Amino acid sequence: MSTPHTSEAPPLFLPVEELLALAGRVFLRLGLSLPHAEAMARTVVAGQRDECHSHGVYRILSCAHTVRAGKVALQAEPVLTPASGAVVRVDARYGFSPLAFERGLPALVAAARQHGIGALAIQHCFHFSALWPEIEAITAHGLAALALTPSHAWVAPAGGRQPVFGTNPIAFGWPRPGQHPFVFDFATSAIARGDLELHRRAGTPLPPGCGVDAQGRPSTDPVAVAQGAMLAFGGHKGSALSAMVELMAGALIGDWTSAESLAFDAGDGATPCHGELILAFDPARLGGGDLADQQQRAERLFDAITGQGARLPSQRRFEARARSLERGVAVPRALHAEILALAD
Numbered sequence: 001m002s003t004p005h006t007s008e009a010p011p012l013f014l015p016v017e018e019l020l021a022l023a024g025r026v027f028l029r030l031g032l033s034l035p036h037a038e039a040m041a042r043t044v045v046a047g048q049r050d051e052c053h054s055h056g057v058y059r060i061l062s063c064a065h066t067v068r069a070g071k072v073a074l075q076a077e078p079v080l081t082p083a084s085g086a087v088v089r090v091d092a093r094y095g096f097s098p099l100a101f102e103r104g105l106p107a108l109v110a111a112a113r114q115h116g117i118g119a120l121a122i123q124h125c126f127h128f129s130a131l132w133p134e135i136e137a138i139t140a141h142g143l144a145a146l147a148l149t150p151s152h153a154w155v156a157p158a159g160g161r162q163p164v165f166g167t168n169p170i171a172f173g174w175p176r177p178g179q180h181p182f183v184f185d186f187a188t189s190a191i192a193r194g195d196l197e198l199h200r201r202a203g204t205p206l207p208p209g210c211g212v213d214a215q216g217r218p219s220t221d222p223v224a225v226a227q228g229a230m231l232a233f234g235g236h237k238g239s240a241l242s243a244m245v246e247l248m249a250g251a252l253i254g255d256w257t258s259a260e261s262l263a264f265d266a267g268d269g270a271t272p273c274h275g276e277l278i279l280a281f282d283p284a285r286l287g288g289g290d291l292a293d294q295q296q297r298a299e300r301l302f303d304a305i306t307g308q309g310a311r312l313p314s315q316r317r318f319e320a321r322a323r324s325l326e327r328g329v330a331v332p333r334a335l336h337a338e339i340l341a342l343a344d
């Protein structure tokens, strides 16, 4: 669900490098250290490049708001605890998450290669990003990957009307030699919060089934749903998956649940602050040694999907990436102006 939510004039088309430079300039101007600014710029520009508008350069605005709220540590160097067994820990020390992930990735890959499975627990990070950039960074090493993170308690459990869960994304990746990996990445809420915010900015209604108002009545008004509760996708199934994310990427790794993150926010309206759990799996270690056979089985599965006209997840994103690399990254003019204003 990532439409630009705008009917304005045709967008600007900017080369990736130019957009990276602009995003990096804004993050530096906001006071982030150079490594943070560069990691953040890579993350939001990747989202825009792949036309994931809810997690593209629009996020620069919410990161600026988060910085102004004063709780995020702008210069914090993440602290890596080397693997104990298969477990790698990175303490983001209340900085933004992209740099913490980058710092932990080599140790995660090494742990997965050594043990077959590696777990990266990131703690105390301000998290605003899509998870697929992390998943793709892992599949690039020939590993399968699974990532989970809470957010703020905006989502009611199935059968209830009070927010308990975050929008709690789950992302998975499977490496495919010589081509784009199989990747899915979705909120366990019916709509991501970022998409709700884009509807709110554009004054457009939400699709039905995304939320209820403060009285618990179904609503398509993004303002009313923000005051009431968002809903999980797929009823009790999405609700249970969302609870799993709270447990695995919250309680299990000794970090905050979405409710605790929202309590810490205390009305600031900043990006959520909590942990993230990222698992990497080495097919060479788990599959008994016949990698070619594993790959063929996987490819037969993908063929059975695409062979009947269905599409693989992330296909639209990879097509968008190719378009953006060829003709430039599309950025709505009004959004570009807002970002430029932050750079000066």
Ligand SMILES: NC(=O)c1ccc[n+]([C@@H]2O[C@H](COP(=O)([O-])OP(=O)(O)OC[C@H]3O[C@@H](n4cnc5c(N)ncnc54)[C@H](O)[C@@H]3O)[C@@H](O)[C@H]2O)c1
Pocket (backbone or CB within 6 Å): 001, 002, 052, 054, 055, 127, 128, 129, 130, 131, 132, 149, 150, 151, 167, 168, 169, 170, 171, 183, 184, 185, 186, 187, 188, 190, 191, 192, 193, 195, 311, 312, 313, 314, 315, 316, 317
């Ligand atoms: N950091 C956070 O706390 C947080 C919280 C929630 C969501 N997010 C991010 O928001 C982003 C968007 O989430 P979303 O729930 O809106 O995702 P979405 O609904 O846009 O897409 C969900 C997944 O389904 C796939 N897909 C979509 N249509 C398909 C089709 N017709 N056939 C096959 N596959 C299809 C997509 O490739 C994607 O992998 C994600 O990248 C997620 O990580 C982040």
Ligand SMILES: O=C(O)C[C@H](O)C(=O)O
Pocket (backbone or CB within 6 Å): 054, 127, 128, 129, 130, 151, 152, 167, 168, 187, 191, 192, 193, 194, 195, 271, 272
């Ligand atoms: O918006 C957020 O802060 C959480 C997440 O990125 C989402 O879009 O649901």
